[in-house]
Ligand SMILES: Nc1ncnc2c1ncn2[C@@H]1O[C@H](COP(=O)(O)OP(=O)(O)OP(=O)(O)O)[C@@H](O)[C@H]1O
């Protein structure tokens with residue numbers, strides 16, 4: 190502990206690593222042993238669960254777990270400029286249209302700027318009340334008097350509490366502001382949405398600090414240069430995590446994408462070497478995405494391994510297993526891997542699609558266009574069945590795919606798969622899969 194500002198940590202020698210901590214309440218401490226006994230209760234209740242408010246934006250409602258739970262605290266994080274304010278202004282207007290009393294507090298933009306955005310989004314007549322303010326004490330007093338159903342705070346980094354001496358956006362301020370707002374939400378039954386910026390390097394000073402305080406953490410993500418935006422629930426106390434909503438950024442704001450598989454595959458032209466369609470699951474929803482690989486001779490001593498949209502550790506693992514179990518190496522070759530459309534895939538079930546893309550790129554032969562691939566590869570070279578096999582196959586069938594390569598086993602207990610029109614080509618291990626893939630490309 191240091192009583193004054195200090196630039197260098199004496200323990201580890203790092204500069205600017207110390208963070209100011211300010212106690213939330215600096216009152217006198219009660220003497221020990223004087224606590225009052227708490228009345229205990231049971232889990233049973235006759236009260237029905239509170240109704241969720243639906244915005245009517247189906248993608249948003251799904252990510253929230255079926256609508257907004259009253260008195261909940263939600264954090265929406267995202268890179269600068271990704272479209273958080275746009276999303277939340279549209280969401281607020283939608284909730285207001287559904288009958289909620291909504292308030293939008295902007296700490297980043299003047300009221301006129303927010304009005305301008307509302308105009309561009311065609312929401313100028315939405316019954317949303319607006320404030321441009323950064324002082325949290327005034328905001329809390331206003332909220333206490335107005336008691337809206339929903340308030341959006343854009344963003345938490347701009348808010349400041351006068352009892353804390355550090356600057357807005359500092360960890361001490363963030364923590365205190367989030368604590369005050371979340372406590373207010375619970376005590377007064379007002380749902381609070383906090384917007385937070387995430388930076389690639391400065392995550393500690395970002396909204397990560399407040400993630401554990403809120404009920405629900407949503408990330409708004411997308412690649413620059415791509416139209417698609419994905420709202421992902423990474424934590425939800427009232428619904429499944431990992432659920433996603435897909436949007437498209439247009440001049441008139443965010444448009445919902447009801448059938449993302451069709452959209453992500455729409456850019457697919459003629460079958461090309463290295464391109465594979467992966468039948469994935471995002472949350473509760475099946476989603477087909479295209480995984481692309483390129484393998485090219487390298488002039489570097491350390492060949493390049495470039496991955497976009499996937500975990501680079503997974504690529505290394507798949508390549509290592511291919512090498513160790515099947516004798517297929519990539520020494521002296523640059524390997525590039527990419528998920529088309531700016532989508533990000535987190536599932537281990539993508540392993541097999543990655544392997545197929547690598548094989549197809551390495552031999553420079555295209556896979557049949559009607560094929561989807563999914564499955565997990567274990568280090569032993571065995572293929573592991575993945576969850577929701579039938580949902581993946583159904584989505585593939587719906588989009589006109591007629592063949593699937595997947596791990597053997599993992600069939601639903603009722604017996605045969607009921608996906609007419611999709612021929613299953615099951616494999617138990619990676620060696621068999623390699624033979625089947627090379628056979629399918631006509632290279633084996
Ligand atoms: N006139 C316009 N036409 C089309 N798209 C626009 C227009 N103005 C803004 N946009 C889109 O909106 C995006 C910015 O949205 P928004 O301000 O909601 O982002 P944000 O995440 O709130 O940013 P910040 O981090 O600055 O708060 C831009 O990236 C751009 O794609």
Ligand SMILES: [Mg+2]
Nearest residue numbers: 273274297343
């Ligand atoms: Mg903004």
